[in-house]
Amino acid sequence: MSSSSHLPNTKPETARLRPRRACDECRKRKRKCDGELPCATCTHYEYTCQYEYSKAARASRAVHTSLQTSPTDRLVAPRESFPTDNLVPTGGIEQLSSFLDRGTARFISHASSISQARSLGLGLGLPEPPRLHSFGYHTGVRKEPERATSAQLPQLLPWGQARDCIDVFTAVIHPVFGLMDMEYMCQRAREHWQASPEGLEFSFDAVISGIVALGSLFSNLLDEEKELQVVLHAKALLDDPVISRRPSQDLVVAWILRTIYSRATSRPNVAWLHSSTTMNLIEITGIHYNEVPVAYGAENTGPPPGHEGDERARITSVAQSLHVLIAYDYGKTITHLDPTACDRIQPRPGDFTLQLSELTNKVFTTTSYSDPISHQAQLLQAMEQLMETTVDHDFLILARAELCFAIHRRLRVLGLGLTGQQIKLIVAAGTAALPAARRLSAQHHPWWNITNALFQFICACLSVGTNETLANIQPTVETFESVTRHFNTHLTREAFNTALFLINACQKEKEKQVSFLQLRGLGQESGASQEQVDLSQVPIIDSPLASLFETYHEPPFIDLQTIFNI
Structure with a gap:
């Protein structure tokens, strides 16, 4: 979309004089400039083309431009040209047309205050209507900060180590979160390491x-200190005020990767904030709308021909699915952009992105309802649909269980009781998750739902408290113990001990209930019957719970409030 060959030829036929000086971007990058506004180089690479001319020179160029393009031409320009600030109809996203600001990669509705001045200017037929800009947004008493990041990844890491981590990411993580063309991404990465420091592009970095x-996290190819350096470097880039000022598709992808890493290593509120930021960036850039051209990083022209629509659908779908997994588990608001993005994804061999989208799309309807009974029916239907969805990756099996347990928590909040079907679905989701957790932990792949699904399954079984659910306590604890041996960290031990603590509390509660059933203080007439029934032989609790504490001793007191409010 960004190739200069796609732009209409608006140059006059007369010979052009040699430009007195290059534009700011060409001069900075030492590229050939043709002196136009925008010049061919800036048009091709989607730079913001500007000149440090005098006011008279700028006014002269404005008159020259207005003679070439009328206001009507701007409104009905061919779709393949997409000149800067052109009106782009949005169809299903908004009822009114919206602006795509190619200079800053902003996708802005006519309802926005940013577009009001330009909309008014176009309506008045001005040859040069005001640009898309936040006129009067604040008083401007403080200047915007300058770029705070100067170092780049090739200065921190040799190409060989980076390539090994990229290979791990491609083999382990990308099959589930398939948002890129990894062959093309590897080619760009190789060129990134070969480029001069002045030519490196920050958003791709x-x-x-x-x-x-992420490749290091799932392989330990880098030591923990070096991996932390890379993580902090990515954070510095994404939080840089200048880089974030102009969102691009590369920036959105970088935020998705940051969200995956934070979900696997950080706290729930951090992961949710990162996923929410990603969704907002997608809305700003318009990636979720298939008809809107998107600005890529400054040094590249986007994905290979024919793959742009698929890649944008994948980015939208992956970001949306990741956001649902995090927000639904955390009990936070879910941002909806385009639940049909998965319909535009082209299947790839060994890729499970479509299955991920199918899973998370099942919970889109489980919002709030005024009628609790209707809400219960909707939630139960969503759980049934989840369990009917075919998934072929261990991570997705665990994710499906997490979503089912999250629905179970919402059903309990309604206080309408449990159905036999709900209990069967919870047991089916949990029992399918056990072998998946064992396989992933044996591979030393630290997917976050290995421990989360096991802990939530134990909590669900204890909260239901029937023989059908309590029978799964023993195998789940054994699986949890195996996972803890593979990932012997503070968090896994803490979760495992807390699960045992809750099981012990459940056992004591059942012992108390059994004591209420013991018959005491009856007369001699009932003595014969007491001799016939030896109450000491009555089992205290179901055998799965009783056998647990032959091996595991009661852990020390744990402050549950501290644990669950991390």
């Missing part, structure tokens, strides 16, 4: 930093 960090 954030992308490759996220890939390397």
